[in-house]
Amino acid sequence: MPLETWLLYVVTVFFVSATPGPNMLLALNHGIRYGVRHTLPTLLGLLSALGLIMAGSAAGLGALLAASETAFAVVKYSGAAYLIYLGIKTWRAPPQPLSSDDTVPHGAAWQRFSTGFLVAMSNPKAFVFFAALFPQFMDSRLPQGPQLAILAATFYVIETSWQFAYAGGGARLRVWLDSPKRLKWMNRAAGGAFGLAGVALTAVSRH
Template sequence: MTTSVWLAFLVAAVLISISPGAGAVNTMSSGLRYGVRNSLPAILGLQLGYGAQILLVGLGLGAIMASSAWALVVIKWLGVAYLVWLGWKKWHEKPVTSGDTENASEAASRRFWQSALVNLTNPKATVFLVALFPQFLHAGEAHGEQLAIMGLTLIVVDCVVMLGYALLASQLFRWMTTPEKQQLMNRVFGSLFVAAAVALASFRRA
């Protein structure tokens, strides 16, 4: 892969990551409640799910799934149900204090796997990657190496962008000085999870 092609792919990767979606909502929700450092498990969980999607596409399974209407429908509605459930949990989440780090540590594993499922149950990612990768693959070079470079680029860029989202959300905690304001923000993010579910439910493969 030439430098010019990689730079073009890098621009595409940045645009993909900064586009608001379920992953961004999940990261901002975690950043708001736990701060940047304790949001790392959630961010890494998203990357596990993203990496699994990239691996599936790289192995060719993603293309098979993208061509199977039944498989996409099943995955889509699993993702919709999961996002609605996350929204319901966030809506009813209890207010916390800025010193509530013990619960954050105890919940790190749970937030990691919860976030991984957010990306694993997103068929839009599979379809998008199936459409994206061929645009940057050079027929005369080893596909495995090119896919590895693109996959690593996507994950690194997404990590940086999600850290930015977590940092932005963590600053809102200074404004959340009362339980009432925290409850309001919980309900805002709960509604955003449900909105992401609605967006996923309306997804139709082109």
Template sequence: MALHNWWLFVVAVFLLSATPGPNMLHVLSRSVELGYRRSVAAMAGCLTALLCLLAASVAGLSTLLHAMPGLFTILRYAGAAYLLYLGYRAWRAPVEVAAAVEGTHGLSAPHVPARTVFRTGFTISISNPKAILFAAAFLPQFIDAGRPQLPQFAILVATFAVIEGLWYNIYALGGRSIAASLTRAPVKRLFNRLTGTVFAGFGLALLANR
């Protein structure tokens, strides 16, 4: 893989990762709800799912999708349904006691097991059809077929993980800043409903795309 191809990949992934999507919104909302430190499990879940998809790309994900064109449609509907479910859950989330991050006005974040936080992040990420397309169609474009492919995949996947993780942390830190403003129930309710609306919007957009 030529150096200029790697730089093109870096720029493309940096811009793609920066764009708000289900993963970034989930990390942001988890940071608001649980605090930055505990949102790390959500980041880990999202990133682990993406790395699984990239590993599947190495194993021939694009070939599988071409051989079974209906599979992507099934995944698209499943991903959209899950995003709509998250939107409904965020819209209906209770706000009697405001959630806060560590060190904010003495309030404590609700107890959610780390494995649950990880699992939700993983499910959101693994069911995102755009992430599947990224792994199956976008990543292979930067592979030089005339050179050993496995080292190239390793470099690209490692590069992706670093950039994606960087943006997760940026969004999570933003969530920690937002949390200080959400100590009153009406403001918290508004945030929950905005978050729910955006999640539902992502789900409807997936259903509308062909």
């Protein structure tokens, strides 16, 4: 892969990953609630799902979702329903005191992992996105495997960096937010954002 092609890909992915979405919103929300250290299971769930999405896209699942309206709709509405459910749950959550960085938060680590995993898997557009993005930066005359590995690893590193940045930013807001009134409004803001993301997802087209 030519260096200039890879650098163009890095710039593209840098700005795509930085764009706030359900993944980054969850990293921010859990960073506020639990601190960076206890948000690691959430980030692991997000990144595990990302790896499966990239692998699925490389294996042709992205092309299948792009070609089949029914398959795309099933994944889309399932993902939208989960985001709306998460939004309602977050909106209605009581304003509990934020855990200190050395206190284990309420709920098992696997619950935070599963939440991250399901949020990342909720958007079928991600499969189509990778299926469309990767070929734009690949040379058909060169071996495909090494190129896919470079693109996937690069995306993974940049996405991981942004997720930690959002989680870290959330953690720095914890002192200011640690009051019942502010926590209540934070829950409503985060819940509303998740709900809006779910509603917006229903309008997404496979094209």
